[in-house]
Amino acid sequence: MGKKGGNKTGSKAATAPAETASETELSPQKKFDLLKNNEKLLKVTSVDFRQVVESHVLTDKLIQKSISIESEIDPGFPKRDENSIQELTKWMVKFGAKIDGVEIKEMEDFGYGICASRDFSEGEFIISVPRKLMMTTESAMKSELDYHIRNDPMLAHMPNVILALFVLLEKFKGDSSFWAPYLNCLPPSYLTVMYYSTAELDALKGSPIYEPSLKQCQNIARQYVYLRNLFHKHTDAGSLILKKYFTYEQYRWAVSTVMTRQNFIPASSPDDPMILALIPWWDMG
Incomplete structure (x- = not known):
C-alpha cells in the first residue's frame, strides 16, 4: 500500500523541530471550526464499510478542511540532504x-x-545496528507515551499506532531528541494511499486494492480525530508534547513512516513476542 519515499507536490519539506516551529496557536474561532469539522469527520468515518465507498469524497473534503485549518500550527517535515x-x-x-x-x-x-x-x-x-539506536514499541513504553499505552484500550492493541505516535513524540522534541539525526533523514512525504487524491483513489476502482485503500484512509482519519481528542483531554507529559503540533498531516506522515519502514525484531524478554522497530540507516535500503 505504499513505498518508502516520495515527494508529492505541495508537501511541506522544511525542517521544523518543536523548539523552532511556529508558536502560533489557533484562534478560538478556528479551534471551534476544527472541532466541528472533526466531529463530522469522525461521524462519516464511523459508518458501516458498505457506505465508505459512497462517502469517501465527503471524507476527503473534511480531511482537506482540517489540513487547511491546521496549517497554521503544523511544524512541517524533515528536509533530508x-x-x-x-x-x-x-x-x-x-x-x-x-x-x-x-x-x-x-x-x-x-x-x-x-x-x-x-x-x-x-x-x-x-x-x-545496536538495539539502543532503534525506535521500538519497547522504547515507546519507556517514554512519555507510557501513560496512554497503559490506559488507552486502542493503543494497547495497536503497536503500529504506538510506534507512529512515538515517532511524532520524538520529532516534536526537535534536536533534544536522541533520535533527531534519524528523524531528520526521513522523507517529507510518502506514496501511501493516505496521500492519494480523490481522483487517484477513484482510479483504483475495479482493482483488488480499491476497497482496502478506502478502508485504510477511513481508519487513519478516524484515528486522527480520536487521538487529537485524547491528547487535548489530558495533561500527562506525552499529551503536553503531542497536543501542540498533532495534526492530520503529521499523523498521516508518521503512520506512513511506520508502514513503509517497520521491522519485526525479538523483544528484550524471551517470554515476549516479536516487537515492531524502526532501524535507522538500515531502513534506507
Whole structure:
C-alpha cells in the first residue's frame, strides 16, 4: 500500500523541530471550526464499510478542511540532504553501529537508498545496528507515551499506532531528541494511499486494492480525530508534547513512516513476542 519515499507536490519539506516551529496557536474561532469539522469527520468515518465507498469524497473534503485549518500550527517535515545523511552516519557510528562498504546516496528517480561502495563476497558483513539506536514499541513504553499505552484500550492493541505516535513524540522534541539525526533523514512525504487524491483513489476502482485503500484512509482519519481528542483531554507529559503540533498531516506522515519502514525484531524478554522497530540507516535500503 505504499513505498518508502516520495515527494508529492505541495508537501511541506522544511525542517521544523518543536523548539523552532511556529508558536502560533489557533484562534478560538478556528479551534471551534476544527472541532466541528472533526466531529463530522469522525461521524462519516464511523459508518458501516458498505457506505465508505459512497462517502469517501465527503471524507476527503473534511480531511482537506482540517489540513487547511491546521496549517497554521503544523511544524512541517524533515528536509533530508547530504548534510543530514552525514550527521545520521556519524550518530550511528558514535553509538556503536558498524557500517562497512555501503553508503546512503540519492539516486535519480528513486530517492535515497543504500548503495555498495565496493564488491562483497557472499555472506560478508555489511551493517549492524545496536538495539539502543532503534525506535521500538519497547522504547515507546519507556517514554512519555507510557501513560496512554497503559490506559488507552486502542493503543494497547495497536503497536503500529504506538510506534507512529512515538515517532511524532520524538520529532516534536526537535534536536533534544536522541533520535533527531534519524528523524531528520526521513522523507517529507510518502506514496501511501493516505496521500492519494480523490481522483487517484477513484482510479483504483475495479482493482483488488480499491476497497482496502478506502478502508485504510477511513481508519487513519478516524484515528486522527480520536487521538487529537485524547491528547487535548489530558495533561500527562506525552499529551503536553503531542497536543501542540498533532495534526492530520503529521499523523498521516508518521503512520506512513511506520508502514513503509517497520521491522519485526525479538523483544528484550524471551517470554515476549516479536516487537515492531524502526532501524535507522538500515531502513534506507
